Structures are given as structure tokens and as C-alpha cells.
Amino acid sequence: MPDRQWLHTPVLLHEAIAALVTDPDGTYVDGTYGRGGHARALLQQLSPAGRLVAFDKDPQAVQAATTGATRLDDPRFAIEHASFAAMRERLAARGIAQVHGVLLDLGVSSPQLDEPERGFSFRFDAPLDMRMDTSRGETAAQFLERADERQIAQVIRDHGEERFAVSIAKAVVARRASGNPITRTADLAQVVARAVKTREPGQDPATRTFQALRIFVNAELEDLQQGLSAAMSLLLPSGRLAVIGFHSLEDRIVKRFIARESRSEPDRRAPFAPPAPTRLKALARIMPGEAELRANPRARSAVLRVAERTDCP
Numbered sequence: 001m002p003d004r005q006w007l008h009t010p011v012l013l014h015e016a017i018a019a020l021v022t023d024p025d026g027t028y029v030d031g032t033y034g035r036g037g038h039a040r041a042l043l044q045q046l047s048p049a050g051r052l053v054a055f056d057k058d059p060q061a062v063q064a065a066t067t068g069a070t071r072l073d074d075p076r077f078a079i080e081h082a083s084f085a086a087m088r089e090r091l092a093a094r095g096i097a098q099v100h101g102v103l104l105d106l107g108v109s110s111p112q113l114d115e116p117e118r119g120f121s122f123r124f125d126a127p128l129d130m131r132m133d134t135s136r137g138e139t140a141a142q143f144l145e146r147a148d149e150r151q152i153a154q155v156i157r158d159h160g161e162e163r164f165a166v167s168i169a170k171a172v173v174a175r176r177a178s179g180n181p182i183t184r185t186a187d188l189a190q191v192v193a194r195a196v197k198t199r200e201p202g203q204d205p206a207t208r209t210f211q212a213l214r215i216f217v218n219a220e221l222e223d224l225q226q227g228l229s230a231a232m233s234l235l236l237p238s239g240r241l242a243v244i245g246f247h248s249l250e251d252r253i254v255k256r257f258i259a260r261e262s263r264s265e266p267d268r269r270a271p272f273a274p275p276a277p278t279r280l281k282a283l284a285r286i287m288p289g290e291a292e293l294r295a296n297p298r299a300r301s302a303v304l305r306v307a308e309r310t311d312c313p
Helices: 013-020 037-044 059-066 084-093 110-114 140-146 149-160 165-177 185-195 207-217 220-234 248-261 290-295
Strands: 027-030 051-056 077-081 099-105 235-245 280-286 303-309
Touching: 013 037, 013 099, 013 235, 013 280, 013 303, 027 037, 027 084, 037 051, 037 099, 051 059, 051 084, 059 077, 084 099, 084 220, 099 220, 140 149, 140 165, 140 207, 149 165, 149 207, 165 185, 185 207, 207 220, 220 235, 220 248, 235 248, 248 280, 248 303
Parallel strands: 027 051, 027 099, 051 077, 099 235
Antiparallel strands: 235 303, 280 303
8 A cells, every 4th residue: 555644644743843852953752753744844953963763663654764755864864663662772772872852742643544454443444453563463353352351341441441341341252252253443343332332422432442452452551651761761951851642541641750750759768868859840731723623633632741851860
């Protein structure tokens, strides 16, 4: 299938880049390259001495960045086929110990949603894959084939905040026991629709279940926690962390991380010692404006949080 680069609209593009870049000569990380919207805008703000290293778990994203008409041909740019959770080790291998800014644009990209064969969306009938990195790991269909009812319910409840998680899990297991396991997106959407009795107006009954399985299969919340810690260890004083989240689970993790690192707490092992200095300062919480929401409906749930490193690593 041809690349759909030009159908992807980066969310909060100008706000994120303006908040992130404080030194045009600096080294920056784009933890989620996607199709390069944020990366290209970031490079426009850097001087010839600047540097950008991008990460993406999706081999199609890496291919788009390095080959063909969509490649990003800039000597200041490099990309790693890896999760941003591994940025500290991957950057160390490149001789980079500190950076001036880290950008994380979380969730699934438009090309992933819009390519039926990836299995992310209930809008198309396709194999139920959902892996961002299609070169490794377990598909959503394989998880639903092996997991018991309790495990399935827990994933749907914890990662999708779905109040009908138990009913959906029972329906999935019953379908599997009939000798006809769920292997396609349409199968899952139909099973969920029968199990979910009510739903918010305008929302498909399968929305939360698809979200939950995608987050679980790709270990998105675990990667986010590891990536935030890695960014913290890499940022120079006055370096910026900018994170764009799209649902409450990931935004809650980012909010709590920034809040925790913004507090000065005494060491309980040495109660008379002065408190350790704070390591972050929260700078902004930015939502899309009306013009962006009209132009890009997928931006409606986006939240950009920005923080600045305040001490020496």
C-alpha cells in the first residue's frame, strides 16, 4: 500500500515546537516520529549545528523516514527503530549523554488507523493485529486466543476504562469456546456491540475495547513510564519535556510524573538533611484551539504538557 504521509496532520504542532526549542544549536529527541510532521517542523527551528534523533517502534514509519519520496534527508537527523523507552541506551550508543529537549506525541498515528491491514480500527474488516512494531510481539488476536476471561476483563477495564469489561470478556471467551475465535476487527466489533448494552452518544460500543487492546499489545503505558524516566535523566538544565497525550490514562501518568518531579521532598533516611532540589518545573497545559479542532477532529482529546528541567542531572 502506498504511504499516506500527506494525510497525517500533526496535533498541536506549532505549540509543541515553540514550547520545546530553547536552543537552536541543541540536540533534541522526537520520541514518536510517525510520518515526521513534528520532526520536520523541529528541524526548521534548529541551526546547522542542531541535531535531532527520532524514535519509532513502527518499521513502516522508519521506512518512510529513510526511503522514497517521504524520506527526511537532513544531515542533522537520524532515526532509530525502537521505542522511546530505550532512548537513553540508544542515544548513548551514538555518543549522546544529554539533550536539550524531548517530544513525545503519544498514541496511534493516522497512518496506522487508516491502513486497514494494521488492524487498529473497527472501521475496516481486517486481521486483528494492532502491533505498532509488526516485526515482533503478540497480536491482539493471539492475546484473545490464549488469555482467560479474568485476564481479558482486566485489560479491557484497566486500559480502556470500560465498565462492561466483564461482559465483553465473557462474550469473547464464549465465542472462542464455540470453535470460532476472534481473528478479525469486524468479529471483535460485533461481539462487543452485543455485549455492551449502552454507550455514550456518538461513540461506537467497540471504542474502549479497541483502545484497551492496542495499549496492552504495545505496552504503551509501561513504555511511557520508562520513557519519562529516560527523558528526565537526559535533559540538560533548562531542557524541555513536551508530551502530547490523547486519553486520560496516559495524561494521568504524565501529570503525576511532572508533579512528583516538581516537589521538593526530604530524604526519609536523613530527616535533618535539606530536601533534595526539585528536578522539573511545570510550564504549561495546552489544548487545541477551535481552528485546529475544526481542521482536525482527531485533535479533540489532545493535551500538551510542558515542563522544564531545573537542576543538574
